[in-house]
Amino acid sequence: MNLEQLDLSMNKLTGEMPASFGNFSYLNKLILSRNMLSGPLPRSVQNLQKLTMLDLSNNRFSGAIPPEIGVLSSLSISLDLSGNRFAGELPEEMSGLTQLQSLDLSSNGLHGSISVLGALTSLTSLNISFNNFSGAIPVTPFFKTLSSNSYAGNPSLCESYDGHICASDMVRRTTLKTVRTVILVCAILGSITLLLVVVWILFNRSRRLEGEKATSLSAAGGNDFSYPWTFTPFQKLNFCVDSILECLKDENVIGKGCSGVVYRAEMPNGDIIAVKKLWKTTKEEPIDAFAAEIQILGHIRHRNIVKLLGYCSNKSVKLLLYNYVPNGNLQELLSENRSLDWDTRYKIAVGAAQGLSYLHHDCVPAILHRDVKCNNILLDSKYEAYLADFGLAKLMNSPNYHHAMSRIAGSYGYIAPGK
Structure with a gap:
């Protein structure tokens, strides 16, 4: 059969x-x-x-x-x-x-x-x-x-x-380690009193520096950047939130879309990443794109799907961190009227198809991108294709799947396939 x-x-x-x-x-x-x-x-x-x-x-x-x-x-x-x-x-x-x-x-x-x-x-x-x-x-x-x-x-x-x-020895070893940790903590607590003055001075200094930094970043985000930040990496990253915020300048913008603006960010250690700053939403409009990208890209890895490194957020601003793909997107490549040989065209088409095939057939549950277009296909220096922008993506078994499928999907430049 x-x-x-x-x-x-x-x-x-x-x-x-x-x-x-x-x-x-x-x-x-x-x-x-x-x-x-x-x-x-x-x-x-x-x-x-x-x-x-x-x-x-x-x-x-x-x-x-x-x-x-x-x-x-x-x-x-x-x-x-x-x-x-x-x-x-x-x-x-x-x-x-x-x-x-x-x-x-x-x-x-x-x-x-x-x-x-x-x-x-x-x-x-x-x-x-x-x-x-x-x-x-x-x-x-x-x-x-x-x-x-x-x-x-x-x-x-x-x-x-x-x-x-x-296994029994492992339990004893863990218990011994716990006892040693308790002793160490007690010793540290005993010396806290001697450090209170230093901590107070450092605290006041830190508040002053944060105020100065919020002023210097006002062009990028106004008072939005002064709120406390949460930084969640999905792998070991050798940089901090401050290094990311310093790169959110107009001269570093490499793209804008319906969900936000994307910056090229070079970290102090030489790493280059892409940072998407999502547009602000109203109180009545949930940040679906932010949650969708984290839920989808945070748990999948494929050579033809852009890699989500982590995310940063505070009370007002949401940032998504990706691997930097240096050759822009397919729409830019086509609009520049560059002469592409058929081997390169074939390579781009196969790469995009392999990414979609992985989402539809190898992910459990299957993932629907719902916004595949030239702007959302990134290209590296060797014209390897990467699917990006999962803000409208849905898991097949999500609670609101049937409701979401009844609504029009896609953004400007996207045409859904006919039934």
């Missing part, structure tokens, strides 16, 4: 999963979560050679995970077997899932070693909590950055960075 996607979740299905599911050889996504399916996972699953996502979570499947699961080398998005009754050890064949990005085996009865998971070099998300795994945690860069919540509820698992440090 040529069926490519099948979602039967939350249907109160019972009984065993039929072996005939293996006949759906064209399936790339199979979702059977939140039912009452039971029994073992049929070995015919190995016939689903085009499967990229398999979600069997929150059922009553039992028995061992069949070794045939490791034959599904096409699994690249996710494998979710959580909330079932799987038992036994992980099959060595799972080492074949080298393209898998997300794996959830939590809340089962699995036991034994997890060394086979060290071979899954593409993992970005892992949850094996609340099983009975034991032995050493693999020494890989991914596992070294993994949160302890990802393998909680497995008391026999041991770290192996410094020999074998078991």
Whole structure:
């Protein structure tokens, strides 16, 4: 059969999963979560050679995970077997899932070693909590950055960075560290009295400098910049809010649109970023564009989608921080009547299409941009295309999705496709 996607979740299905599911050889996504399916996972699953996502979570499947699961080398998005009754050890064949990005085996009865998971070099998300795994945690860069919540509820698992440090030892080590921290804090509090005069002087000086800085920035934002700022980075950034505000000058403007004005900002450490300052909104008009860009771009990464580095905000001003793309946008390129060879045109078209394909088919839930136009396709020095401006974007499963889809979307220069 040529069926490519099948979602039967939350249907109160019972009984065993039929072996005939293996006949759906064209399936790339199979979702059977939140039912009452039971029994073992049929070995015919190995016939689903085009499967990229398999979600069997929150059922009553039992028995061992069949070794045939490791034959599904096409699994690249996710494998979710959580909330079932799987038992036994992980099959060595799972080492074949080298393209898998997300794996959830939590809340089962699995036991034994997890060394086979060290071979899954593409993992970005892992949850094996609340099983009975034991032995050493693999020494890989991914596992070294993994949160302890990802393998909680497995008391026999041991770290192996410094020999074998078991979970119980980790608790004692954390307790000792806490005691030392309390002692240090008490010592610091004992000396606070001696520093009160210095703190008072520094506080008054800081208020005076902030007043002077607010005056110097009045051309860029008036009194709006004098309010306290919140700075939220999505990765390690070696600059502060003050460095960003100093770049918000007319000579640094590189673009304006319906949602705001964009500045080129060179930081003291040499980094160059793009800063979008959103237009002010009325009390009756929520800042949907600001929230949408943070919700969408804060959680996705793709080579053809502009990268959101973080955001700054205060009572009146909202700033979004992006990677700087030096070659402007496609609209500017076309309006300058530059002669583009067909290889370059093809590269730009494919890059934009790959970004859209990722949003529509690889993101869960899918993301609708709703404002794709030449102004919102940025180009780097090698004419690699980047989708930008997600102020009108919507998640397919958001609470206001159907309401939003009933309204006209897009901005000036955008024409929605016909039905």
